[in-house]
Amino acid sequence: MALIDYANPTRFLGFAERVLPWLIGITALAFVAGLYLTQGAPDDYQQGATVKIMFLHVPTAWLSMFGWIVMSIAALGTLVWRHPLADVAAKAAAPLGAAFTFLCLTTGSLWGRPMWGTYWVWDARLTSELVLFLMYLGVIALWHTVEEPSRAARAVAILTLVGAINIPIIKWSVDWWNTLHQPASVVKLGGPAIHPAILTPLLVMAVAFTLLFVTLHIAAMRNEILRRRVRSLMLLRAQAAPGSAS
Amino acid sequence: MSPLAAIFMRDLRLAVRVGGGGGIGVLFFLIVVVLMPFAIGPDLTLLSRIGPAILWLGALLASLLTLDRLFTADHEDGSLDLILMGGTPLELAIAAKAFAHWLTTGLPLVIVVPLLGLFMNLDGRASAAVALTLLVGTPALTFIGVIGASLSVALRRGGLLLAVLVLPLTIPVLIFGVSASNAAIVGPLPFGTPFTILCALSLVSLVVGIFAAAAALRHGME
Numbered sequence: 138m139a140l141i142d143y144a145n146p147t148r149f150l151g152f153a154e155r156v157l158p159w160l161i162g163i164t165a166l167a168f169v170a171g172l173y174l175t176q177g178a179p180d181d182y183q184q185g186a187t188v189k190i191m192f193l194h195v196p197t198a199w200l201s202m203f204g205w206i207v208m209s210i211a212a213l214g215t216l217v218w219r220h221p222l223a224d225v226a227a228k229a230a231a232p233l234g235a236a237f238t239f240l241c242l243t244t245g246s247l248w249g250r251p252m253w254g255t256y257w258v259w260d261a262r263l264t265s266e267l268v269l270f271l272m273y274l275g276v277i278a279l280w281h282t283v284e285e286p287s288r289a290a291r292a293v294a295i296l297t298l299v300g301a302i303n304i305p306i307i308k309w310s311v312d313w314w315n316t317l318h319q320p321a322s323v324v325k326l327g328g329p330a331i332h333p334a335i336l337t338p339l340l341v342m343a344v345a346f347t348l349l350f351v352t353l354h355i356a357a358m359r360n361e362i363l364r365r366r367v368r369s370l371m372l373l374r375a376q377a378a379p380g381s382a383s
Numbered sequence: 384m385s386p387l388a389a390i391f392m393r394d395l396r397l398a399v400r401v402g403g404g405g406g407i408g409v410l411f412f413l414i415v416v417v418l419m420p421f422a423i424g425p426d427l428t429l430l431s432r433i434g435p436a437i438l439w440l441g442a443l444l445a446s447l448l449t450l451d452r453l454f455t456a457d458h459e460d461g462s463l464d465l466i467l468m469g470g471t472p473l474e475l476a477i478a479a480k481a482f483a484h485w486l487t488t489g490l491p492l493v494i495v496v497p498l499l500g501l502f503m504n505l506d507g508r509a510s511a512a513v514a515l516t517l518l519v520g521t522p523a524l525t526f527i528g529v530i531g532a533s534l535s536v537a538l539r540r541g542g543l544l545l546a547v548l549v550l551p552l553t554i555p556v557l558i559f560g561v562s563a564s565n566a567a568i569v570g571p572l573p574f575g576t577p578f579t580i581l582c583a584l585s586l587v588s589l590v591v592g593i594f595a596a597a598a599a600l601r602h603g604m605e
Contacts, residue, residue, distance in 0.1 A: 275547045282540045291602035299595050310555035
């Protein structure tokens with residue numbers, strides 16, 4: 138089944154109907170497993186129970202970047218292949234990415250309060266996450282300023298791709314500007330520096346959150362297709378109404 | 384005269400004649416910098432410490448203010464459609480327009496920096512450092528701004544939307560511009576490192592900016 142087969146929105150709606158119940162079930166199971174493992178994970182010898190915020194914080198941070206990747210792929214689909222579903226996918230991913238970025242910032246700041254003694258520090262990672270959040274809001278604002286979805290889609294696609302080039306530059310320059318956060322410890326040469334007792338629940342939670350993202354994304358795409366149908370039906374009715382100009 | 388040179392000369396002439404509004408950016412820059420001491424207080428040592436940052440922020444906002452003019456007038460009188468339909472590659476035409484725009488709005492900001500440096504209690508060396516970093520940094524602001532300007536003209540929405548889209552992208556330029564200035568004034572970093580990165584940012588924005596702007600105009604105008 139090629140991607141092009143889903144260019145027909147009706148076929149995609151059928152696919153979404155079939156897949157969504159399964160996805161919801163698997164997501165729920167993954168969360169049950171993840172939360173159970175999290176509850177069994179040992180407390181940190183310095184940070185106590187607050188270290189468990191990490192099991193929410195790290196997956197949301199990963200998804201905040203994953204959201205932009207999804208939007209960039211969808212932007213390529215809009216500009217290069219003119220795939221009809223690509224702009225639907227891009228539009229559905231923007232609020233999700235923004236929400237996960239917001240969750241990441243919130244959990245990070247709640248974690249920072251007992252650890253660093255303040256809700257906010259101008260640390261490199263927090264700052265680049267905040268900039269990412271602002272860029273998500275810019276994309277959402279752009280979606281909302283233009284009524285015609287296909288025209289908004291191309292403008293957003295260009296902005297998304299420019300962002301995809303710029304986000305690594307921003308991230309790197311903010312790192313250069315200030316580094317106070319601990320260096321990366323999950324993905325690095327020579328294996329992770331986290332004990333398996335913490336790493337396993339973390340990975341399970343990451344899978345659970347990713348499944349949640351995929352589920353919400355497909356549901357949001359379905360809603361967007363239906364919303365566009367309602368919009369075109371209303372336009373047709375407004376045209377057919379007596380006393381209209383044409 | 385080649386088409387590119389014609390576009391370039393036309394934009395220069397339009398900017399310096401009545402209704403061009405190139406001087407407004409400089410005036411805005413002056414007012415923003417003059418407002419700062421009222422908010423911070425007339426403490427000269429404090430002002431000289433944060434002076435480079437204030438000058439950079441003022442220049443950033445001033446260059447943002449003039450971006451609207453890049454394509455709006457051309458779109459209104461139809462010459463943008465002619466440029467789009469013409470045989471000249473749109474990317475090059477946009478580069479010519481952006482360069483003319485920088486000469487009439489970015490370069491004046493650099494020229495007035497020594498004067499504004501006096502208000503900020505910067506010595507000659509510090510003013511020169513800020514002016515030099517602005518000289519290589521403002522092209523990056525213009526070329527990033529070109530993207531926002533083309534998007535907003537293609538969507539027929541301007542103003543605040545443009546600022547919201549463009550400002551997050553200018554963060555690296557601001558970071559390296561201010562740190563290069565500070566490196567030259569107080570150290571301890573060598574001036575060369577942030578300065579060369581600033582040059583690199585300008586060159587990258589040139590490439591990314593004109594291609595993204597051309598794509599936005601092509602898709603928006605059809």
